Amino acid sequence: PTVEFHAGQLVCGELCRVPLVAMEGRFHYYEGYSMKEVTFPVRVMKELGAEILLVTNAVGGMNPEYKLADIVAIEDHINLMGDNPLRGVNDENLGPRFPDMSEPYDRRLIELSLKCAEELEIPCHRGVLVAVAGPNLETRAEYRMLRRIGADVVGMSTVPEVIVAAHAGLRTLGFSIVTDLCQPDRLEPVDIDKILEVAARGGERLSRLIPRVFERLSEG
Numbered sequence: 001p002t003v004e005f006h007a008g009q010l011v012c013g014e015l016c017r018v019p020l021v022a023m024e025g026r027f028h029y030y031e032g033y034s035m036k037e038v039t040f041p042v043r044v045m046k047e048l049g050a051e052i053l054l055v056t057n058a059v060g061g062m063n064p065e066y067k068l069a070d071i072v073a074i075e076d077h078i079n080l081m082g083d084n085p086l087r088g089v090n091d092e093n094l095g096p097r098f099p100d101m102s103e104p105y106d107r108r109l110i111e112l113s114l115k116c117a118e119e120l121e122i123p124c125h126r127g128v129l130v131a132v133a134g135p136n137l138e139t140r141a142e143y144r145m146l147r148r149i150g151a152d153v154v155g156m157s158t159v160p161e162v163i164v165a166a167h168a169g170l171r172t173l174g175f176s177i178v179t180d181l182c183q184p185d186r187l188e189p190v191d192i193d194k195i196l197e198v199a200a201r202g203g204e205r206l207s208r209l210i211p212r213v214f215e216r217l218s219e220g
Helices: 035-047 107-120 140-148 159-168 192-218
Strands: 009-015 018-024 052-061 071-080 124-132 153-155 171-181
Touching: 009 192, 018 192, 035 159, 052 159, 052 192, 071 107, 071 159, 071 192, 107 124, 107 171, 107 192, 124 159, 124 171, 153 171, 159 171, 171 192
Parallel strands: 052 171, 071 124, 124 153
Antiparallel strands: 009 018, 052 153, 071 171
16 A cells, blocks of 8 residues: 555666666555555665665755755755664664764765756756654744754655665665745645646656666766
8 A cells, every 4th residue: 555646566677778676656654654664665675686776755845945846856864753764673684783874865876966957957956855754744833943954845755765775785866856835934725736736747857857867877
């Protein structure tokens, strides 16, 4: 099971001569799954031979410079989900007890992505993602607080998977689509139909950006 609009499938193939395994959808913490269940697919991908984890999500944009359907290359994150997928007994075969998180998102992949976005004339920023448990959206006061602690966008996923990827030694690249603007003084009720329309526009941009990134990766 997964949320509506997610196919919930694991598919294998190639993109620009780069072999890949892809998840069409994901498990969300707010659906009631444990952190280990949410991140289990990352473990599977690692065992299948993956070296790079590419994650995408839809987010609320708190940075006033961002516009609807803009792409954000995640350069760092803040975990406010109240849980961590690495809690409990550590299996040294999977990764170290205390994994380093000084660079959870690969700097070289971020720079490559920004360059590709510029070539394609796709609006793409670098920014900080804050992850919350959900499923409710944030209050005006919460948006103000999240912005003040350094976040550019807010979402309800991705960070657990990235923590596990760092634990497993995977390089990670993350993209967010800004599907709604979260300016506390201009906050409006959520319109799901509008969010889906914006997500589709952002998805079209990612459908052009990601193959270009893969193409560059295949060139070495």
